[in-house]
Amino acid sequence: MRVKLWGTRGSVSNPSAGTRRYGGNTSCVEIRGTAGEVVILDAGFGLHWLGQRLMGEGFSSGSEAHVLLSHVHWDHIQGLPFFTPMLVEGNHIRVYGRGVNGQGLKDALLCQMERAYCPVPDFFDDSIGARLTVHEFDNDSFTIGGVEIRARQIHHGDAAMCLGYRIENDGGSLAYLPDVDYADPEHFESAIDLAQGVDLLIHDSLNREGERPVAGHATDADAVRVGEQADVGQVMLFHHHPDRSDDEIDSIVASYAQHRIRVSAAAQGDEIRLSSG
Amino acid sequence: MQLPQVLVKSEDPFYIGGHLGAPKIPIIDHHPTDATPTMKILFWGVRGSFPVAEAHAAGYGGNTPCLEIDAAGQSIVIDAGTGIRGAGQALVARGVQQIDLLLSHAHWDHIQGFPYFAPLDEESVTVRVHSLRHPTQSLNEIFSGQQQAPFSTRPLEEVRAKLEFIEHEDGDEFDLGETKVTCRRLNHPGIAAGYRVESGGHVLAYICDTDLDGEVLHAEGLDETVEKADLLQQLRQNARDLGHSADLLVCDTFFLPEEYEPLWGHSCPDEFLRLAGQVDAAGIWLFHHRPGRADSDMDGILERYRSAAAAEGVQLHAAREGVEVSL
Numbered sequence: 001m002r003v004k005l006w007g008t009r010g011s012v013s014n015p016s017a018g019t020r021r022y023g024g025n026t027s028c029v030e031i032r033g034t035a036g037e038v039v040i041l042d043a044g045f046g047l048h049w050l051g052q053r054l055m056g057e058g059f060s061s062g063s064e065a066h067v068l069l070s071h072v073h074w075d076h077i078q079g080l081p082f083f084t085p086m087l088v089e090g091n092h093i094r095v096y097g098r099g100v101n102g103q104g105l106k107d108a109l110l111c112q113m114e115r116a117y118c119p120v121p122d123f124f125d126d127s128i129g130a131r132l133t134v135h136e137f138d139n140d141s142f143t144i145g146g147v148e149i150r151a152r153q154i155h156h157g158d159a160a161m162c163l164g165y166r167i168e169n170d171g172g173s174l175a176y177l178p179d180v181d182y183a184d185p186e187h188f189e190s191a192i193d194l195a196q197g198v199d200l201l202i203h204d205s206l207n208r209e210g211e212r213p214v215a216g217h218a219t220d221a222d223a224v225r226v227g228e229q230a231d232v233g234q235v236m237l238f239h240h241h242p243d244r245s246d247d248e249i250d251s252i253v254a255s256y257a258q259h260r261i262r263v264s265a266a267a268q269g270d271e272i273r274l275s276s277g
Numbered sequence: 278m279q280l281p282q283v284l285v286k287s288e289d290p291f292y293i294g295g296h297l298g299a300p301k302i303p304i305i306d307h308h309p310t311d312a313t314p315t316m317k318i319l320f321w322g323v324r325g326s327f328p329v330a331e332a333h334a335a336g337y338g339g340n341t342p343c344l345e346i347d348a349a350g351q352s353i354v355i356d357a358g359t360g361i362r363g364a365g366q367a368l369v370a371r372g373v374q375q376i377d378l379l380l381s382h383a384h385w386d387h388i389q390g391f392p393y394f395a396p397l398d399e400e401s402v403t404v405r406v407h408s409l410r411h412p413t414q415s416l417n418e419i420f421s422g423q424q425q426a427p428f429s430t431r432p433l434e435e436v437r438a439k440l441e442f443i444e445h446e447d448g449d450e451f452d453l454g455e456t457k458v459t460c461r462r463l464n465h466p467g468i469a470a471g472y473r474v475e476s477g478g479h480v481l482a483y484i485c486d487t488d489l490d491g492e493v494l495h496a497e498g499l500d501e502t503v504e505k506a507d508l509l510q511q512l513r514q515n516a517r518d519l520g521h522s523a524d525l526l527v528c529d530t531f532f533l534p535e536e537y538e539p540l541w542g543h544s545c546p547d548e549f550l551r552l553a554g555q556v557d558a559a560g561i562w563l564f565h566h567r568p569g570r571a572d573s574d575m576d577g578i579l580e581r582y583r584s585a586a587a588a589e590g591v592q593l594h595a596a597r598e599g600v601e602v603s604l
Contacts, residue, residue, distance in 0.1 A: 048568065118384065
C-alpha cells in the first residue's frame with residue numbers, strides 16, 4: 001500500500017517559513033490499497049488538498065472514499081467542509097468513527113456546519129452531490145476492499161475519546177495513533193497491542209520532555225517507547241506542535257540516529273510504500 | 278492546481294512561529310516618514326476560507342485573517358483567523374496589557390485562531406472582543422461554542438485574561454483611547470460587519486467579508502418589512518461610509534470576475550477599485566485570498582489591475598503576511 005502525508009500538524013494549522021519542510025496543515029493521511037482503495041485517516045486541512053488531487057485524477061461519479069476519523073477535535077474534522085469530491089454526484093463518501101458523550105458522530109459533524117460558523121453547503125444535504133454515510137463503531141475490525149482495519153480506543157486526555165487504527169494491506173502494515181497520552185500504564189498496553197509488529201507507526205509527538213506538557217498528548221520519547229515495545233519497523237513522529245520548527249524536528253530525529261529502531265518525522269507531501277517485500 | 282510537495286527551507290523572511298518564542302517579522306515600511314507614525318498596521322493573516330500551508334501560498338502567506346494595529350499606543354486586532362497566533366505572541370512579548378479585538382463575523386476562518394491567542398493566558402491582560410450583535414446568539418455563546426467539548430480541550434472558562442464581549446449595533450461609533458472606531462453591517466451570509474479605524478487623522482477601513490455590488494442579499498436577520506433592493510442599497514452605503522477617504526482600505530477580493538459566485542458573499546478587485554475611486558480612498562489592499570491562489574497568481578492580479586487602479590487614482594497592493602504599513 002501507499003501512504004501519503006497531507007497534514008502532519010497538531011491542534012492548529014501553522015503555515016510559516018519555519019514549518020515548511022514538515023508541513024503546517026492539520027492531520028490527514030492518505031492510504032491507497034493495492035486495488036486502488038482510497039482510505040483516509042483524519043480530515044484536517046490536509047484533506048482539501050488531497051481532495052483536489054483526487055479530482056485531478058478523475059475522482060468523479062461513482063468513486064468511493066473512506067474517511068476514518070480518530071476523533072472529532074477540530075483539527076481532525078475541519079477539512080471535511082472543504083473536501084471537493086463531496087460535491088460530485090455519484091460519489092460516495094463514507095465517514096467512520098465514534099461519537100462521544102452520548103452524541104452521535106453525525107450530530108457532532110453537523111455542529112461544525114452550524115450556520116453562524118460555516119457558510120459552505122451542508123454536506124449532509126442530499127442535494128450537495130455525493131452520497132455521505134456515517135458509520136459508527138467502537139473497538140472493531142472490518143475491511144474496505146483488500147484493506148484490513150482494526151480500530152481500538154486509545155487514551156487522549158480525560159474528556160476526549162480517540163480511536164487508534166491498525167491498517168494492513170497486501171503484507172504491509174501501519175498503526176496510526178495521532179493523539180494519545182500515557183497517564184496510566186494501561187493506556188500504554190492498548191497502544192502496544194494495536195501497533196504490534198507493524199512496518200510503520202505514525203504516532204503523536206506534540207509534547208517534548210522538558211516543556212510544559214499539553215494534556216492528552218505524547219512526547220517523541222513515548223512514541224519511540226511504544227515502537228520499541230511493539231517491535232515496529234519504523235516510528236514516524238506525527239501531530240507536531242503548532243510552534244515546533246523544522247529545525248527542532250530535525251534535531252529531535254537526529255537524537256535517535258543511533259537508536260535500534262528507525263525514527264523519522266512525518267513531513268507533509270512525503271509518500272511511503274509499504275509491502276511484504 | 279499546484280500539488281503539495283516536500284518544501285525546501287527558503288530564505289523567505291516571512292518567518293512566523295519559531296519555537297514558542299517571539300516571532301520574527303520584518304518591518305517593511307511602505308510609507309516612510311520622519312514623524313512618529315500614528316498608526317501601524319501589520320498583516321498576520323491574509324488568506325480566506327481556511328489556512329493554507331502549501332508551497333503555492335508561501336510568499337503571500339497562508340494564515341487566515343488577522344491584522345494588528347498600533348494606533349498611537351492602542352493595540353487593536355482585527356479578526357481572529359490563524360494569523361492571530363503570531364499577533365498574540367508578539368503582543369505578549371511586548372507586554373501589552375489591553376487589547377481590543379474587532380471581529381468581522383464568526384465564520385470559522387475569522388475565529389479559529391482565537392483559542393491559541395497567547396494574551397488569553399496572561400492574568401494581567403484585558404481582552405475586549407467587539408462584534409456586531411447577533412440576533413440569536415451572544416458573542417460569548419459563539420466563542421464558547423468553538424471551545425466546547427468534544428471539539429476542543431480549551432474551554433473558554435479557563436482563559437486567564439480578563440475577557441469582555443461587547444456587542445455593537447450597525448452604525449455604532451466608539452472610542453478606544455484616542456482612536457475612533459465605526460462598525461457597519463456588510464452584505465455577507467450571516468451577521469458580518471466592517472470597521473473604520475481613525476487615529477491621528479489617518480483612516481484604516483476593513484471591508485471584509487462582503488459582496489459589495491452583488492444583487493443577492495446575503496445578510497441575515499434584517500428588517501423584513503424593507504424592500505430587498507433598499508437593504509442592498511443601505512449595505513452598499515455602509516461600505517462607502519466605512520471607506521470614505523481611507524488611507525488604507527482592506528478588501529475582500531476572494532474572486533476574480535470569471536470566478537464570481539453570486540451566492541458566496543465575496544467580491545472581485547473591480548468593485549473595490551470602483552468603490553475606492555468613489556469614496557476617494559488612497560489605496561486598496563487585496564485581502565482574503567482564496568486558498569488555491571498561488572503567489573504567481575497574486576502577482577498576475579496586481580499586474581492585471583495596475584492600469585485600472587491608475588485610472589481610479591488608487592494605489593493597488595496585495596496584502597502579504599508579515600508586511601507592516603505605517604501611516
